[in-house]
Amino acid sequence: MKQTETMNKFDLSGRVCLITGGIGLLGQRHREAIRDAGGIPVTLDIVGEPDFLVDITDKKTLEETREKILEKYGRIDTLINNAANNPKVESTQAGKNWTRFENFPEKVWQEDLDVGLKGAFLCSQVFGSYMASQGRGVILNISSDLGLIAPDQRIYRKEGLPEEQQMVKSVTYSVVKHGLIGLTRYLATYWAEKGVRANALCPGGILNGQDEDFVKRLSNLIPMGRMANKDEYQAVVIFLLSDASSYMTGSVLAIEGGRTCW
Numbered sequence: 583m584k585q586t587e588t589m590n591k592f593d594l595s596g597r598v599c600l601i602t603g604g605i606g607l608l609g610q611r612h613r614e615a616i617r618d619a620g621g622i623p624v625t626l627d628i629v630g631e632p633d634f635l636v637d638i639t640d641k642k643t644l645e646e647t648r649e650k651i652l653e654k655y656g657r658i659d660t661l662i663n664n665a666a667n668n669p670k671v672e673s674t675q676a677g678k679n680w681t682r683f684e685n686f687p688e689k690v691w692q693e694d695l696d697v698g699l700k701g702a703f704l705c706s707q708v709f710g711s712y713m714a715s716q717g718r719g720v721i722l723n724i725s726s727d728l729g730l731i732a733p734d735q736r737i738y739r740k741e742g743l744p745e746e747q748q749m750v751k752s753v754t755y756s757v758v759k760h761g762l763i764g765l766t767r768y769l770a771t772y773w774a775e776k777g778v779r780a781n782a783l784c785p786g787g788i789l790n791g792q793d794e795d796f797v798k799r800l801s802n803l804i805p806m807g808r809m810a811n812k813d814e815y816q817a818v819v820i821f822l823l824s825d826a827s828s829y830m831t832g833s834v835l836a837i838e839g840g841r842t843c844w
């Protein structure tokens with residue numbers, strides 16, 4: 583491709599880009615995207631073999647991690663708040679599905695908000711404050727199409743099960759994903775003069791071996807008639823992290839095949 587001044591704005595060469603939940607399904611794609619654009623992806627996760635094994639709900643560990651990152655790489659340029667709890671939604675207790683709003687356990691509410699919201703708050707505080715002190719940085723919060731609209735619970739229904747045993751998309755998913763949009767707008771204005779931009783990406787569901795009936799029901803809610811392929815967010819992540827989006831802050835970008843238009 584011809585390297586023009588415009589195309590150079592997508593270049594992340596030399597930039598140290600943190601990704602929470604960096605070894606998950608989307609985290610790995612963010613890592614590839616950053617590498618493709620010449621950046622240095624740094625994964626933070628609680629399981630597996632990330633660059634830094636860290637629980638993002640623990641501020642002290644995050645502060646220690648920031649020092650280790652600075653020791654190793656000498657800088658921090660961008661942060662993707664991507665980690666989320668991914669609770670199993672199949673189990674039922676005493677004939678009642680715990681995912682349903684009436685039964686939703688306080689413990690799960692707390693755990694989901696701890697990772698999805700407190701984790702993003704703490705990472706923004708620990709890494710974002712450093713970027714603000716440097717006068718330059720980008721925060722990208724990974725919300726969801728369900729950060730803009732309510733889940734359509736009909737697509738999760740299983741034929742033949744009584745109402746109280748039907749699983750639903752959790753209330754915490756909606757609360758966390760809407761909350762991240764609030765955090766985005768707050769940070770965008772709070773740090774506007776410090777050179778730190780904050781935007782939110784709202785991806786639609788990624789095709790990843792889900793049940794065929796579910797895929798059909800979800801696809802029916804999407805004007806483009808299909809779920810996303812796992813590599814369809816990479817170019818937009820490069821755009822949002824790089825100088826290509828230099829005049830963009832506080833924005834909420836829905837990349838969901840048009841689902842939120844309906």
Ligand SMILES: NC(=O)c1ccc[n+]([C@@H]2O[C@H](COP(=O)([O-])OP(=O)(O)OC[C@H]3O[C@@H](n4cnc5c(N)ncnc54)[C@H](O)[C@@H]3O)[C@@H](O)[C@H]2O)c1
Pocket residue numbers: 602603604605606607608609626627628629636637638639664665666667668697701724725726727784785786787788789
């Ligand atoms: N997959 C989709 O279809 C989809 C659609 C829209 C939005 N999203 C959002 O994209 C993000 C990534 O989704 P995914 O599908 O890759 O999920 P995933 O479950 O594959 O990855 C999430 C990662 O977060 C990590 N994590 C959880 N708790 C943590 C903690 N306390 N500290 C550090 N890391 C922790 C997990 O170990 C996991 O690797 C999530 O915020 C999700 O809500 C996903």
